[in-house]
């Protein structure tokens with residue numbers, strides 16, 4: 001029973017405690033499936049080695065135990081045995097070959113950079129502690145949430161603007177370093193529509209563990225609709241509610257636009273806020289609702305320690321923060337949301 005509850009506990013940890021599709025053990029994309037095959041292969045090899053070693057160990061313990069009436073008995077000592085030495089050298093070499101061949105083949109397979117001319121390319125930039133996504137050839141940018149179509153190879157070209165980050169969507173793909181200078185490319189091919197939780201997997205500062213993002217996999221038609229909507233964002237559009245209009249003015253007066261863009265813009269000091277109201281989460285980790293957003297606007301350091309907003313932040317009162325929150329939450333630039341993926 002102890003072993004079972006330990007297994008259950010481990011399964012809970014590995015499944016990411018309820019975060020959507022945050023497990024490498026239930027692959028839903030090509031890269032994750034290839035990785036899972038390797039995990040199974042190496043685990044089986046490891047278990048066989050463990051079983052054989054334990055069997056020999058237990059046999060020796062029993063066979064050469066001290067028996068009654070054998071005071072000071074020492075079994076026959078053996079020194080040097082060519083057959084044995086050959087066996088325990090050759091077996092590990094064979095095991096390593098069995099593991100190495102599929103691993104190397106998978107590595108080259110997943111590192112495929114031969115993009116078809118019509119494939120989707122997304123430039124990823126890692127920042128402390130958020131993600132910027134620029135859809136090549138489409139002239140728009142997003143942050144935190146990436147939309148991709150199901151069943152297609154989508155290429156990610158990754159660079160960091162500061163320190164080394166690590167791009168990982170456990171259910172969809174293997175991991176890849178996001179370096180400040182050397183661009184790394186890999187692709188994701190998702191088998192099923194849905195929301196997939198992504199993590200930064202390289203320690204990068206105080207909020208490393210909060211540097212989350214989402215990959216939202218939708219049908220091809222929904223993806224095309226989403227792209228069309230994202231290209232048509234009018235950053236100056238007047239909000240419908242009077243409070244949100246006030247919020248928009250405060251947003252401009254407090255110079256939030258100095259760091260955050262709405263719609264296509266080269267500005268990327270802070271996350272691009274296009275379609276912010278449809279985000280899955282606030283700052284990658286908190287449920288997106290008004291109370292949490294106000295809390296964030298009043299004290300971002302409390303939610304994400306070490307983020308840049310804390311340093312450059314105007315002191316807001318609660319009333320103004322609520323108006324700005326109202327404005328930001330109505331920034332919904334498309335009908336395609338994570339719910340489209342779940343239907």
Ligand code: CUA
Nearest residue numbers: 200202204208
């Ligand atoms: Cu970025 Cu850890």
